[in-house]
Amino acid sequence: MFRKSSFLLRTLFVFYFIGLISSNQVNAQSKAAQIEDLMSLYTEYGQFNGSLLVAEDGEVIYKNGFGKANMEWDIPNTPTTKHRLGSITKQFTAMLILQLVEKGNLKLDVPITTYLPNYPKATGDKITLHHLLTHSSGIPNYTSFPKFFEETSRNPYTPNDFISLFKDMELEFVPGEKFAYSNSGYFLLGVIIEKVTGKSYEENLQEKIFQPLNMKDTGFDNHDVILKNRASGYEKRGNSYSNAPYLDMSIPYAAGSLYSTVEDLYLWDRALAENKLLSKENKDLLFAPHIKSGSGTYGYGWGTNKMANGSRDSLVVIGHGGGINGFNTLINRIPANQELVVLLNNTGRTNLGEMSRNIINILNDLPYDLPQKTLANFLMDEINKNGLENGLKSFEKQKGSKEYILRENDMNALGYQFLQAGQMNEAIAVFKLNVAEFPESSNVYDSLGEAYMETGNKELAILNYKKSIEMDPNNENGKDMLKKTQEN
Template identity: 80%
Template sequence: MFLKSNHALRTFFTCCILALLSNTAMNAQSKAAQIEDLMTLYSEYGQFNGSVLVAEDGEIIYKNGFGKANMEWDIPNDENTKHRLGSITKQFTSMLILLLVEEGKLKLEVPIITYLQDYPKTTGDKITLHHLLTHTSGIPNYTSFPKFFAETSRDPFTPNDFTSLFKDMELEFAPGEKYSYSNSGYFLLGVIIEKVTGKSYEENLQEKIFKPLNMKDTGFDHHDVILKNRASGYQERGNSYSNAPYLDMSIPYSAGSIYSTVEDLYLWDRGLASNKLLSEKNKELLFTPHIKSGDSFYGYGWGVDKMPDGISKDSITIVGHGGGINGFNTIINRTPSKQDLIVLLNNTGGTNLGEMSRNIYKILNGMPYDLPQKSLANFLMEEINKNGLEAGLAAFEKQKAAKEFILKEDDINALGYQFLQSGKLNEAIAVFKLNVTEFPESSNVYDSLGEAYMVAGNKELAILNYKRSVELDPKNENGKEMLKKLQGE
């Protein structure tokens, strides 16, 4: 009798466990289907072209590719496509720094001149590794230098030679005083890593992170290397694309030169979930909210925030980072307490990955999510090309308030330049004027309209718009330079 009852009890519990596993699998399948539908719509609307991976409770529930890794050859994106990561690189740099701290080769609070003896003493005595890691050093950000992308970004540099471009510059503020994002600071971290190890930044990445985590599809990107499954980078031109401008990868260096796949970034997430690379004590430093950054906080190479209201009833910490580099934009978001992961790697320049990530989090948490909207700029272009300028502008006004469309300044600006570059001056000026009407407090819209008037030979209106652009953004060096040329200074 006892044996029979025990067998029945075991059978009952087995059935319960199987039912629970079945429900969990069905739930994951349902979420995966929702994510698939969501990302398919983003892709159909031309807002996502890349690779995606989502994990829940540490397990992958969805991965896929959308659009083309190479448009010339119609090669599709998939989960094995290698994308440039941009500033997601910074979290690998911060990991290397803390690994070297753990080895006793670095200290976070000593002046950087301790490791870079040829760095100017006036600033090198004040800046620490902690300042570099948290963007609180005050070192000017080299990607914001005038004409950086036009005149500097295509040339190869050694790390030491490139450092000379900014190391003698005056600090923007006293170290530790405030947060200001600086690629220069993370570039210096790479130089320090090389100095104390006697090995290249790339060798350190491979030996200390990629090989231990079996990240075989991740590395430092070199333009000349034949790299299987590498995505090409593109940028939007209205409702079409062009190849992204060339960038020598010696320049983003330890601030942005890594490529990877969504699957390898899942391995990275799993490595961070364990103490395989770093002790728990030092790992916590990565995700500590050291300094306020806008509405959130910054750790060491990671943004730190709480789950937005309306997604979860609980106060859940999200750690993540975005990246943007010629032809690519990327995002990785993790919730360590729940072991959820979202990775989105896009190879058509800037798109709203933050919005996509939030919608995926809503799906994971069983919350209603927002469907993507069509680009009103693309609609405008189609109407102008089909029915003429006046009819296109009238159709724009009629559809502007429709919920299915979204109006973005950058999209309208790109459309204006598409007309400008194809010699359609009337259309270009009309579109740029529309952007001024819709976004009157943006410096960039006046700058673009000023350029169109300049090309059209209307010097008076070109000057008027460039002046307004500089008034709204006194740091607009392009506007200042154009004004000098137009006014004959």
């Protein structure tokens, strides 16, 4: 009697377990279908062109490529396409630093002059590795320097030569006082890694992270290397695309020079979850709320935010984005559910944060929003078909429509597209619309000022540049352009 009962219970358990597996598989397939439909719509509307991977409970439930990795040859994006990561690089730099801390080669709380004795002591004695890792050093951000993208970024530098561009500058604030994103800080971390180990930043990455994790499709993106499956970078111009401006990859360095695939970044996520590269104690330092940054907190190469979901408890999302010429990237992790969303886009800026939120909502069986068409593209088509006046009227009619979304960056890009095409009236009209719709943005006034400069209207150019600088005192481009108006 006991044996029959035991056998029956075991049999029922087996069938229950099989049923549970089947139910989970169906659920995952349903979520994958929803993600497929969502991202296909983003692609149809010209808002995503890249590779995507989604994991739930630590397992991949969806991966795919959308659009073209190379538009000249019609080569599609796939999960194995290599994309430049931009600032996602910073989390790998932070990992190398903590590995060296764990081995006793570095300390987080000593001055950086301990490791860089030639760095100016007036500032270097006040800055620690912790300050560099948390963007709280006060070192000016080199990507904000005047003419950085037009001139500096196109030239090769050695790491030691490049830090001479900012090492003698005054600090913007007392180290540790506040958060201010600085690529300069992470560049310095790369130099410190090389100094302490006697090996290049690239060699350290390969030996200590990529090779142990079998991340064969990840590395430092050297421009001269023939790299199989590397995506080309493009910039979106309304409804068309152009090749992204050249950037020498010695410039982003430890702040942004890596490439990877969505599949390799999944391996990276699993290594973090399983403490493969660091002790749990030191790994947790990567994600700790060291300093407040905007609506969330910043750790070492990672930001943390809470994502409100109606009646559900807020989901803690750990992630980081990246932007580099022709590429826009995002990795978001929800450790509590072992969820992962990786989005790698190769057509410049787009709203990956919105896409990630929608995917996370799908994973958690919550309502999500379908994408909307870009109102800026609608405006461009209307102007080109029916003229400026009729285009502006159509814009006003569609502005409140649920079918379209109005974004500042989209309108700004459209204005510059008209400006570069020599359509001055159209450019000024679009920039003025952007000012009216986003009056709290410094950048919209800067762009309008540039359009007026191009048309020779110095008075209105000065007015708008002054407004832009008043709203953002760190607008170095505006200051430079204002000086030019006074010189002429």
